[in-house]
Amino acid sequence: DIQMTQSPSSLSASVGDRVTITCQASQDISNYLNWYQQKPGKAPKLLIYDASNLETGVPSRFSGSGSGTDFTFTISSLQPEDIATYYCQQYDNLPPITFGGGTKVEIK
Amino acid sequence: EVQLVESGGGLVQPGGSLRLSCAASGFTFSDHYMDWVRQAPGKGLEWVGRTRNKANSYTTEYAASVKGRFTISRDDSKNSLYLQMNSLKTEDTAVYYCASQMDVWGKGTTVTVSS
Numbered sequence: 580d581i582q583m584t585q586s587p588s589s590l591s592a593s594v595g596d597r598v599t600i601t602c603q604a605s606q607d608i609s610n611y612l613n614w615y616q617q618k619p620g621k622a623p624k625l626l627i628y629d630a631s632n633l634e635t636g637v638p639s640r641f642s643g644s645g646s647g648t649d650f651t652f653t654i655s656s657l658q659p660e661d662i663a664t665y666y667c668q669q670y671d672n673l674p675p676i677t678f679g680g681g682t683k684v685e686i687k
Numbered sequence: 688e689v690q691l692v693e694s695g696g697g698l699v700q701p702g703g704s705l706r707l708s709c710a711a712s713g714f715t716f717s718d719h720y721m722d723w724v725r726q727a728p729g730k731g732l733e734w735v736g737r738t739r740n741k742a743n744s745y746t747t748e749y750a751a752s753v754k755g756r757f758t759i760s761r762d763d764s765k766n767s768l769y770l771q772m773n774s775l776k777t778e779d780t781a782v783y784y785c786a787s788q789m790d791v792w793g794k795g796t797t798v799t800v801s802s
Contacts, residue, residue: 613789615732617732621794622784622792622793622794622795623724623732623784623792624792625789625790625791625792628790634790666731666732668732668789670789673734673737673748674734674736674737674748674749674750674751675734675748675750675751676722676734676737676789677734678731678732678733678734679731680731681731681732
């Protein structure tokens with residue numbers, strides 16, 4: 580199985596800060612990576628697909644990059660409504676589809 | 688509007704069975720792969736399994752943790768996805784989400800396995 584190592588597990592930042600989350604795959608997954616946002620008590624929401632493509636309707640302050648084994652998710656200017664847990668997910672090789680452990684983003 | 692609505696969750700004893708349903712609307716259900724994903728209380732996301740579309744022979748895949756106990760099926764005529772869960776364990780307690788090709792998700796249904 581492909582393991583997804585996501586870091587940090589949590590972070591605290593100020594409104595307007597640039598926030599970066601990384602995800603490392605245990606083997607090459609090309610660009611078969613999604614990023615999700617999950618707010619408390621809600622379903623996950625797809626933000627980025629194929630590592631770097633912004634889902635329709637998602638604000639442009641969210642972005643993704645990377646390929647192979649190393650990926651980065653960035654919020655260019657953190658907003659109060661961005662408080663959530665973010666997950667990476669690989670879909671190169673299933674079964675299984677695997678998720679990173681999540682990054683909880685809080686406001687400082 | 689694309690929508691997925693799960694139902695069928697509840698409290699069940701260990702060793703019991705439960706069948707979850709997912710009603711789809713707003714897109715061509717028959718064209719899409721469909722997944723089940725679960726989230727145990729306070730934990731991260733865990734993929735449960737997938738059913739592919741008719742063009743891909745409705746093949747299914749499962750996570751090792753549920754293989755042999757859970758069965759995914761679909762009825763394209765009813766735009767519905769199902770998850771039959773047998774031999775349930777306490778560790779199957781979770782919110783269960785259905786997802787369309789991992790881009791649209793339902794709100795989830797809660798399954799609690801407890802005596």
